[in-house]
Amino acid sequence: MKSFMSGQIMASKKVMYLQFLGSAFIGMTLTLSPTFASAKEPVALVTEVTGTISPPLEAFTEIEAGASIDLGVNSRLDFLHYPTCQRVVAEGGKLSLTAENFRVNKGVIVDISKSECPQRVQLASNESGAGIAGVVLRGTSGKALAVSQRPRFLLLGTTAGQFKLLEILQGETSVIQMPLDGKPLIWPEAGMPLQPGDDYSVVLKGGDAETLQFPLQVSNQAKQQMPAIIHIEYSD
Numbered sequence: 001m002k003s004f005m006s007g008q009i010m011a012s013k014k015v016m017y018l019q020f021l022g023s024a025f026i027g028m029t030l031t032l033s034p035t036f037a038s039a040k041e042p043v044a045l046v047t048e049v050t051g052t053i054s055p056p057l058e059a060f061t062e063i064e065a066g067a068s069i070d071l072g073v074n075s076r077l078d079f080l081h082y083p084t085c086q087r088v089v090a091e092g093g094k095l096s097l098t099a100e101n102f103r104v105n106k107g108v109i110v111d112i113s114k115s116e117c118p119q120r121v122q123l124a125s126n127e128s129g130a131g132i133a134g135v136v137l138r139g140t141s142g143k144a145l146a147v148s149q150r151p152r153f154l155l156l157g158t159t160a161g162q163f164k165l166l167e168i169l170q171g172e173t174s175v176i177q178m179p180l181d182g183k184p185l186i187w188p189e190a191g192m193p194l195q196p197g198d199d200y201s202v203v204l205k206g207g208d209a210e211t212l213q214f215p216l217q218v219s220n221q222a223k224q225q226m227p228a229i230i231h232i233e234y235s236d
Contacts, residue, residue: 040064043097044079045118045154045229047087051075060183062156062231069095071107080226085117118226121145122233123157123214144215145202145228149193151218152227153178153185155204160232165205168216170197180204184227194218202230 042062049057054070057063063079071077076091081102093107147153153166166185168175175194178185187193194200200216212232 040066041099042231043083043099044081044102046077046079048078049076050078053077060154060156062229063097065097065099067097069097071095071104076110080115080118082117082120085115086112087115088112116225118229119146120229120231121214122231123212144198144217145230146217146219147228148221148224149196149218150187150191150223151194152187152224153202154183154227154229155180155232156229157232160230162210163204163206163212163232167203167205168194169201169203169213170194171199175200187223193222196220204230204232 041064043065044063046057046059046061046063048059051074052072053075054072057069057077063069069077071090071092071094074092076089077095078087078089080087081097083100088102088109089111090102090104091108091110092104094105095107096103096105155163155166160180161182164180165177166180167177176188176191196218198215198217200218201213202216204212206212
């Protein structure tokens with residue numbers, strides 16, 4: 001059983017840097033993604049797997065729209081459905097998920113409940129010639145990833161594994177550094193909460209001095225139940 005707790009672009013051969021200036025990104029494409037409009041857009045986050053399912057899935061991974069998952073006779077899949085902000089436990093049968101809903105054929109929904117909708121930002125690059133032509137930041141706020149004063153983070157995507165450290169800056173001052181291990185990052189119990197503001201940024205650090213930085217906004221919310229999901233898809 002795998003459980004879920006829960007500016008300016010400067011690009012070189014090994015460095016990608018996104019700097020937030022005021023309310024605009026200079027030299028960067030900033031767009032809002034339609035809510036799960038693409039057939040391949042992730043629509044759910046796996047939180048727990050019990051038994052054997054096909055295709056195999058692990059906790060802390062996403063499920064794309066159009067997916068069909070065989071749960072066998074009595075295997076269970078716990079997941080958070082993004083479009084409806086519901087936590088679901090499905091058992092047995094075949095689970096199908098779309099951009100609008102989900103259903104189980106010849107199985108049962110053991111439990112379903114409303115959940116906090118996670119903030120989700122998608123970082124992607126467009127490569128042109130020898131360098132990176134632009135970076136697309138897709139999210140719900142349009143300017144920055146919004147989190148609580150005691151945030152949680154989850155790094156996903158095909159290139160997420162190359163980043164080993166998440167650092168939060170306020171201005172140019174480092175507030176905290178947390179190692180990345182493929183699981184949600186939980187704010188330390190003894191750590192001081194962040195003060196509300198929009199002068200923060202997240203820095204993801206990888207090997208060979210590779211870094212990725214983007215803006216962060218801290219709200220008045222004291223804490224959050226679900227992690228803010230950072231989905232990374234870019235090429236060097």
